[in-house]
Amino acid sequence: MTNDPKSNDIFLRACKGESVSRPPVWMMRQAGRYMPEYRALRAQYGILDMIKNPELAAEVTLQPIHAFPLDAAIIFADILTLLEPMGLQLEFISGKGPVFHNPIRETSDVTALKSIDARRDLGFTLEAIRLTRERLAGKVPLIGFSGAPYTLACYAIEGGGSKDFDQVRAWMYAHPNAWASLMDKLTDAVTVYLLGQIESGAQAVQLFDSWAGSMSQADYRRHAAPWTRRIFETLAREAPGIPRIHFSANGGHLLEAVAEMPVDVLSLDWRVDAKAAIDKLGAHRVYQGNLDPARLLASDAAVIEGVREVKQAFAGAKAHIFNLGHGIIKTTPTDRVRLLIEEARKPIE
């Protein structure tokens, strides 16, 4: 790809810690409801229908790439589809979000979980990746992703969203052996899924640990980190050239544990003080993040101020990939997205 003059590989070069002239830019949930093109499709199809139709998933993935000068695409998929072939019945209910109709209650429910085959069970996402790569034609690289095992366990046990997933930690404390077995199974599934994505054309992968922040660091080290680490270790061995990105939402208190893992890029939540993180974890790393997505709802001035603060805060790091500190909010005006990208793309003074 680097040999094609039309290709933009600034994102991949930044992931690898190479010196780049400006921060590459992409946004978590960049393919989504804030875009009129996306809403037009969503009026016709359910979320799972779109994810499971490779043509539609590829189309949605490309929508923000056509609309904005972004430096990476991320495949349109959902962290929860992985749990369906394991045996959990998923439904997205309007106004409520994802619901599993048969969540894990007993330790025997863990035993009953099935192992997955990525091509057989999640082939729609692999095919969407293949199609998207074909259509991107090297314009920008494509990121694959999965939920981290802890976050998947959260939904599997809680059966849906929750404020703090208290029931999950209660289950984890009550059934440490079944918990370990659940995390083993989820880890195997995530690994198979991500390797399948890479084989199908994903050029970088990000693990989303959306609920890691509901645990203390001590519990994270005991009950989550060993499994996440295992995934990254396997990827490092099996797909060594593919950058590995880790994002834990609300995980400022877990950074030291996360930074011990073999990851290429640490993606920071908007609440994390970038300078303090760099002081603690070292300037030799590549960081991604971390504009407060709420700024995009506020005003042009708030976006420009925020982007400048973020760029300045990360200026001391080896490389910085500009991103939001969380997924883009669905009511974000597209003009603000354009402004954000324009400001973020300016070379650092």
Added chain:
Amino acid sequence: MTNDPKSNDIFLRACKGESVSRPPVWMMRQAGRYMPEYRALRAQYGILDMIKNPELAAEVTLQPIHAFPLDAAIIFADILTLLEPMGLQLEFISGKGPVFHNPIRETSDVTALKSIDARRDLGFTLEAIRLTRERLAGKVPLIGFSGAPYTLACYAIEGGGSKDFDQVRAWMYAHPNAWASLMDKLTDAVTVYLLGQIESGAQAVQLFDSWAGSMSQADYRRHAAPWTRRIFETLAREAPGIPRIHFSANGGHLLEAVAEMPVDVLSLDWRVDAKAAIDKLGAHRVYQGNLDPARLLASDAAVIEGVREVKQAFAGAKAHIFNLGHGIIKTTPTDRVRLLIEEARKPIE
């Protein structure tokens, strides 16, 4: 009170940093739905009815004191009642939580907010405090409380609960002057309310900043801390003998800013590593917290292990008040509460 041999003032002595033989124990939301006695009353009355009836509020406040060997009572009230006399119409909707029917939308809505008179507007809680003190007869001290201005602003703008209160930060970024004016008004109201509580008999006060954790520390310092600080400074001047406790939920990343305020006790969220906090903020302080409330749902062993870990983690501090790291969960079995208190009360080895 210290002269009465039947009185238990270990909590107040710990707040003041005096050496105590064991950690005093109380629990956030200790008067609440996990207790059958509370649920029996709630079957007859709405939450606001109970709060606004001093007899009922005193009765509920005393329920956990009668049931368990706790070292402090906390008045039964709600952080949101303060917003009603300011002009916001509050309703607790079953299954949904608090809702304000006329949230702040325009900057002119801030101008319209009224200032409060504690006795006239929130006299029910002041009277409940007076009654509770009378009935406690010195058995244990009584804690008063309020929401912190930022958290009150969150509900006033969002109009109810939210995952991350994104709309609130967006409003704050968009309208910095109106934000400052809103925070001024909330700060005045909280100050008046807490001074009224103290005058009525509250022997310590806690500020709950339940949503402070939704901001970065830089934003917290700009948009919240100056007002919270003003409250503590006024209390320190006007009610110097009354211990001041600060709790910011999910606020591990804000601790340095919080610790700069004139507070007697820092109450830590369950996610905060106590040892790391003491390393960072100093062992000369008094800490409160921070058992993960989910442990109480898990097993007796999980409770005992957790209590021991918490006590050990805080052992190096000047004093430690044992508490949960968040409000007790409504499905907590009362036997586990008993076990927690028993284990927490054991002298530190």
